[in-house]
Amino acid sequence: MSGDLGKYLEQIDKCSHCEFCQATCPSFREELVETLLARSRLLLIKACLIDRELTPSPRFRDIVDGCLMCGRCVEACPARIPVDEVVAAARGELNKGKFCHELRRRALTRFMANRGPDRMIAFAFAIAEKMGLWPPGIPQPVSAPVTGKLSGVVKSRGQERGRVVYYIGCAANSLDPVTARDVVQVFTENGIEVMVPPDLVCCGLPALAEGDLEEARGAVVRNLEILGGLDAEAIITDCSSCGMMLKVKSLSLIPAGHPLRATAEAVSGKVWEATEYLNGVGLSRKPGGLEVVYTYHEPCHRSFSPTMKDAPRALLASLPGSRFSELADPGQCCGAGGTFFLEHRDLSGRIRAKKLEDIKSTGAEVVISQCPACRAYLAAALPGKELLHPLSLLARAYGFRGGG
Amino acid sequence: MAKNKNIARDLFRLLNADKVLAEPEDRLCYAADATRYFAQRSPDAVVLPETTEDVSRVMKYAFARTIPVTPRGAGSGLSGGCTPIKGGIVLDMKRMNRIVEINLTNLVAQVEPGVVLAHFQRAVEKEKLFYPPDPQSMDVCTLGGNIATRAGGPRGVKYGATGNYVLGLEVVLPDGSVINTGGTCVKHSVGYDLTHLLTGSEGTLGVITRANLRLLPLPPARKTMVAVCETPEQAASLVTEIISQGAVPARLEFLLKSGIGLMNVYLANRLPMTGEAYLLMEIDGLPAQVREESGRIAAICAGMKVLETRVVEDDKEAESYWRARQNLNPILQAIFKRVISEDITVPRDKIPQLVQAMHEISVSLGIPLGLAGHAGDGNIHPTVLLAQVNEETEKKAAQAVERIIRTGLKLGGAISGEHGIGLHKSEFIELELGRTQIEVMKSIKKAIDPKGIMNPGKIWMEEAGL
Numbered sequence A: 001m002s003g004d005l006g007k008y009l010e011q012i013d014k015c016s017h018c019e020f021c022q023a024t025c026p027s028f029r030e031e032l033v034e035t036l037l038a039r040s041r042l043l044l045i046k047a048c049l050i051d052r053e054l055t056p057s058p059r060f061r062d063i064v065d066g067c068l069m070c071g072r073c074v075e076a077c078p079a080r081i082p083v084d085e086v087v088a089a090a091r092g093e094l095n096k097g098k099f100c101h102e103l104r105r106r107a108l109t110r111f112m113a114n115r116g117p118d119r120m121i122a123f124a125f126a127i128a129e130k131m132g133l134w135p136p137g138i139p140q141p142v143s144a145p146v147t148g149k150l151s152g153v154v155k156s157r158g159q160e161r162g163r164v165v166y167y168i169g170c171a172a173n174s175l176d177p178v179t180a181r182d183v184v185q186v187f188t189e190n191g192i193e194v195m196v197p198p199d200l201v202c203c204g205l206p207a208l209a210e211g212d213l214e215e216a217r218g219a220v221v222r223n224l225e226i227l228g229g230l231d232a233e234a235i236i237t238d239c240s241s242c243g244m245m246l247k248v249k250s251l252s253l254i255p256a257g258h259p260l261r262a263t264a265e266a267v268s269g270k271v272w273e274a275t276e277y278l279n280g281v282g283l284s285r286k287p288g289g290l291e292v293v294y295t296y297h298e299p300c301h302r303s304f305s306p307t308m309k310d311a312p313r314a315l316l317a318s319l320p321g322s323r324f325s326e327l328a329d330p331g332q333c334c335g336a337g338g339t340f341f342l343e344h345r346d347l348s349g350r351i352r353a354k355k356l357e358d359i360k361s362t363g364a365e366v367v368i369s370q371c372p373a374c375r376a377y378l379a380a381a382l383p384g385k386e387l388l389h390p391l392s393l394l395a396r397a398y399g400f401r402g403g404g
Numbered sequence B: 001m002a003k004n005k006n007i008a009r010d011l012f013r014l015l016n017a018d019k020v021l022a023e024p025e026d027r028l029c030y031a032a033d034a035t036r037y038f039a040q041r042s043p044d045a046v047v048l049p050e051t052t053e054d055v056s057r058v059m060k061y062a063f064a065r066t067i068p069v070t071p072r073g074a075g076s077g078l079s080g081g082c083t084p085i086k087g088g089i090v091l092d093m094k095r096m097n098r099i100v101e102i103n104l105t106n107l108v109a110q111v112e113p114g115v116v117l118a119h120f121q122r123a124v125e126k127e128k129l130f131y132p133p134d135p136q137s138m139d140v141c142t143l144g145g146n147i148a149t150r151a152g153g154p155r156g157v158k159y160g161a162t163g164n165y166v167l168g169l170e171v172v173l174p175d176g177s178v179i180n181t182g183g184t185c186v187k188h189s190v191g192y193d194l195t196h197l198l199t200g201s202e203g204t205l206g207v208i209t210r211a212n213l214r215l216l217p218l219p220p221a222r223k224t225m226v227a228v229c230e231t232p233e234q235a236a237s238l239v240t241e242i243i244s245q246g247a248v249p250a251r252l253e254f255l256l257k258s259g260i261g262l263m264n265v266y267l268a269n270r271l272p273m274t275g276e277a278y279l280l281m282e283i284d285g286l287p288a289q290v291r292e293e294s295g296r297i298a299a300i301c302a303g304m305k306v307l308e309t310r311v312v313e314d315d316k317e318a319e320s321y322w323r324a325r326q327n328l329n330p331i332l333q334a335i336f337k338r339v340i341s342e343d344i345t346v347p348r349d350k351i352p353q354l355v356q357a358m359h360e361i362s363v364s365l366g367i368p369l370g371l372a373g374h375a376g377d378g379n380i381h382p383t384v385l386l387a388q389v390n391e392e393t394e395k396k397a398a399q400a401v402e403r404i405i406r407t408g409l410k411l412g413g414a415i416s417g418e419h420g421i422g423l424h425k426s427e428f429i430e431l432e433l434g435r436t437q438i439e440v441m442k443s444i445k446k447a448i449d450p451k452g453i454m455n456p457g458k459i460w461m462e463e464a465g466l
Ligand SMILES: Cc1cc2nc3c(=O)[nH]c(=O)nc-3n(C[C@H](O)[C@H](O)[C@H](O)COP(=O)(O)OP(=O)(O)OC[C@H]3O[C@@H](n4cnc5c(N)ncnc54)[C@H](O)[C@@H]3O)c2cc1C
Pocket: A017, A018, A019, B033, B034, B070, B071, B072, B073, B074, B075, B076, B077, B078, B081, B082, B093, B113, B134, B135, B136, B137, B140, B141, B142, B143, B144, B145, B146, B147, B148, B149, B150, B151, B152, B153, B154, B202, B203, B204, B206, B207, B208, B209, B329, B330, B418, B419, B455
């Protein structure tokens, strides 16, 4: 039995089989097969990898890989069992010593350190696209990270009300630099100085999702060494998943007793998703009018901050001329699951189809969300509609167009 | 093993491949319901039917080969009802999940059995209609499972349980034939009432594939109240007092201090831990009626000198109390190694005696007993809580269960109010029904299911065979 999994045994045993995870688990809700349910994943991981009553089969592998790691089951679970972490540990166990995995791992390591593809990886992506392995409409990451261009301090306009450190998510960095610029613009416009530190690496979540705890921990440590030394009131990020990683998952990777534990706690206490932070301190500059009908898709990685999903609604309520049209089920997963959709195109596509219907019936032209993966994945299937970070919409109301 | 392979092979021929699961991993995940400890073995195969025709085909096949079939909704049952203890086929009904019609004039809905209760409630509430039955598993449990167990919940006190809302059923019988019982009218007096024979039959007589359910107009106003009581006895007398003075809350829940401690985690405005017992209530109706009734209840509480009466005006805050209540049972499950939810129901005026008796059982056996439930309708679930599972604690638990059941019967009550018998209570059913009644029931079973293939081993202990 692996050490990583073993430490979850007690929590796995807390599963009472109440079935409450059926209400939220996206893979279950799509297939209506109980095997693809959070509680079943726990049951089978225990049977195959801890008790060794069943031999891990291809079907077992599918079940473990078929989790979107959205964490919605953890929210629904009365016992708060960290199902996503157990699944990650199981993936780690299954990947051990696998050659294919070693290759992926090396690529991922480089991607994470580089915060985007280097030439080798970009080449691999291009081939994947040619072979039809890359889903149509999804942009490929580019290797011109925006951090380099933004790093340093951007002074606030007018009276300074505060200073924040901006952790630019990898997606904004290599796919969507406009979002990063919008965040800086909106903050500085509201009297908040923004500092973008150089040399930060990926938050580590992609490695964690693969069960590569060592790699994930390495990334967390690297970032803590930088973030821990900075003097700022808050650390903001444009990406809800990076937010979750920096705020809560980093603490489970840096357990009590680790030399960086105190730093990890201090950093965790300062982490905010950008929209939520701004909503908390309030706008000092009034936005102008913006004729737009928009809706809001809540990212799955939201439970690290219970009010994160209220922030875009509250902050943008004051946009003159705009109309907010609520989704019937704003919290339901869109199927992206980070990079899940790359390898599970059929299941992801079916989960997304429901979301698309919901979006279309709101009549919105713009969909806002704090998750870059959701935005890219939804945009690919919504020609004619725009997918924006909430602060990008605000940036437009201030008259900045496309990163000003 | 060969048997499993054969059944799976036949089913794959009979139905689309994506409607059949037969890998060991899948089968293992369908072995239990929410009482994990009743799981005995995996089914040989799981079928996910999408139409009545699919169900009928499977039943014809199973009937010809004498293969056990166990219907399953969400698997959230608390009696072991959907556990396939004799193997065979599990029929997972969740894909039959269409709301076929909500008829606004006739106040009736037609549904497939796999519709999730909370989805259904939201859909009818959009039309300003109301489907009251509210088992606390409503976010996941299915209408088919509710009907098959006569599920109920806090609203039982004013609105009754699922059985009160079933007007008609489409049922696939063990031999695969399909019947339509009852209808869509509130009145129906034609022959034996098969609708209500199948309601509560726990999957032992046939498979429910469609249901006509009665709806009510949605009460326009509601208000939540909490009474903090000095002792459990005071809370119990308060229940009797409130009802005998003509106030009927829509929900009336009895909770102990320990339960409140766990629920507080979910409450923004925590409840004081000063009381030993609490009543959580909801009053609904027309706005004037809600004002009058909540005023009257507050006066009764004051008259009985309870420690505090809290009136929750904000809807969102009120919702959080009910959400917390909903999570109570699963939280207990996470804390204790084993949680046995008993389900006795007693006449309302016997609640004070019941509370007293439960206290005595707990003290004399030295075993913790939770008490949280639908006091308004006499269905307070005494819950046996085991921190460790071993021979000694299991023996004590068994003694506690037997004494709880006997107490319920002595007070003129029933051994199950809403969970059904399943495996959990089959050893006690004779105590309540007596030999003759059981013989009548068994002959009904034999007439409808001559080969004994429908959910075998449930409700009463079967003689060997099959
Ligand atoms: C946390 C928690 C709280 C609960 N609270 C309550 C409560 O307040 N009140 C209450 O009454 N119950 C409660 N329950 C128990 C349970 O949720 C109910 O019994 C519910 O009605 C079961 O529905 P299900 O869809 O999960 O059915 P299952 O558990 O899958 O099945 C229950 C029984 O119905 C049969 N069945 C299911 N579908 C069909 C069908 N289509 N045709 C024929 N037979 C069928 C099965 O064979 C089985 O015997 C609770 C359970 C949990 C875990």
